[in-house]
């Protein structure tokens with residue numbers, strides 16, 4: 563798909579992207595800028611769910627998803643979980659899920675049903691029976707040494723991002739981002755690229771192993787930005 567991005571916006575993109583922390587060299591040099599949950603634990607923000615959140619809950623329920631609405635919580639350092647749910651059962655066992663903002667949960671479920679499963683059937687003639695993730699909510703900063711990393715909270719700190727690590731097919735075959743993205747087996751490459759392409763139509767930021775070294779082992783999807791697919 564084509565993204566129309568004006569040049570100034572393009573230059574700003576690395577600053578806007580909500581990266582994932584797997585390592586993150588250089589951050590130790592700036593302890594004062596580290597983002598972490600406050601020691602005393604999160605503060606629950608008691609307020610009624612917004613109309614958008616209630617609408618999202620209704621749509622999730624209509625889609626046959628079992629979920630638990632979570633209270634809004636402020637973890638400090640800008641980490642704030644608002645309008646999140648816990649996915650209890652959406653039809654596919656998935657590891658690593660924690661709090662996830664409802665609109666992201668909706669898109670994630672739709673992606674597994676209408677992109678991941680069809681792609682697995684086309685490419686392998688099988689269903690996906692399990693998804694592995696590196697999680698959703700995590701109070702942390704954006705990876706790296708640049709200005710973007712200077713104290714900016716990751717979309718994970720807002721429960722607005724999910725990292726996808728791999729899939730298990732019905733015959734037990736495991737397809738991971740680490741081994742599959744540039745696999746010798748053409749089917750793995752095709753499957754992962756098909757579902758990546760579909761993700762770019764569903765999530766507003768999509769990062770693959772092609773984006774940078776920090777993403778060699780997962781897809782990062784989040785609902786920030788206006789359409790970045792790499």
Ligand SMILES: [Zn+2]
Nearest residue numbers: 581582725782
């Ligand atoms: Zn991520």
